[in-house]
Amino acid sequence: MIELSGVNKRYGTRQGQRTILDGVNLKVARGDKLGILGKNGSGKSTLIRLISGSEQPSAGDIKRSMSVSWPLAFAGGFQGSLTGLDNLRFVCRVYGVPPERVIPFVEEFSELGIYLREPVKKYSSGMRARLAFAISMAIEFDCFLIDEVIAVGDARFHAKCNYELFQKRKDRAMILVSHDPRIVREHCDRACVLHNGKLLDFSEVDSAFVYYQTYC
Known part of the structure; x- marks a missing residue:
């Protein structure tokens, strides 16, 4: 279970404190498929970062009794001077996963070839995204966080990612x-706005769409 109780998030701006999330309550159980609809700038990515634990709320509580992924395909945590393989080993240490168990999967899935052993700072944005998604799939979680659509690589690679995540x-x-709304309809069985x-x-889900299209 993931449970948010009275969660607030505020950021300081030149005009003073700005409230992004105001008294958010949410429960997500094992196996739930939840879509969160919102306009750009509504705080969706902030909410995902709080659920993942990469940021802390300004007020309120977040309880997690199941393992939660980082936002899928997020490559901002890579150390640029390290190789892709070294970054993978570091992530494995953080999550207590033996590297030798996941390296073959990441090598095959990412399709980076020799570049897996090159510094990440030499990667294109697409290569970083492929590495990040492959690592996300190599380490198993009870709940996956998906910040917008996983659009990694060409159409063939994108289909491969969708199968790995949404089917397997x-x-x-x-x-x-x-x-x-199309993405949420396709993959979720309940929704929030x-x-x-x-x-x-x-x-x-349809009730959420009606509200979203009417008021947002």
Whole structure:
């Protein structure tokens, strides 16, 4: 279970404190497929970072009784001077996973070839994304966080990513944030709308769409 209780998030600006999330409550159980709809700038990515633990709330509590991924394909945590392989080994140490168990998968899935043993600072943005997604799939989680659509590589590689995540791991919980109703309809069985800092929970995806299209 992931449970958010009265979560607030504020950031300082030149005009003073700005509230991004205001009293957010949410429960996500094992196997849930939750979509979060919201316009650009509504705080969707902030909410995902809080759930992942990469940021802390300004107020409120977040409890996790299942393992939670980082936002998929997020490559901002790589150390540029290290090789892709060394970054993989570091992530494995953080999560207590033997590197030798996941290296073959990442080598095959990322399709980086010799560049897996080159410094990440030499990678294109697409290569970074492929490495990040491959590592995300190599380490198993109870809940996967998906910040917008996973658009990694060409159409063939994109289909490969979708199969790995949405088919092979269809028993896992997922939280998918997006402003694209089509994506949420395709992959989620319930939805929330993030609007003016408030998270509104709907038991039916279509009800969330009606609210989103009417008020957001």
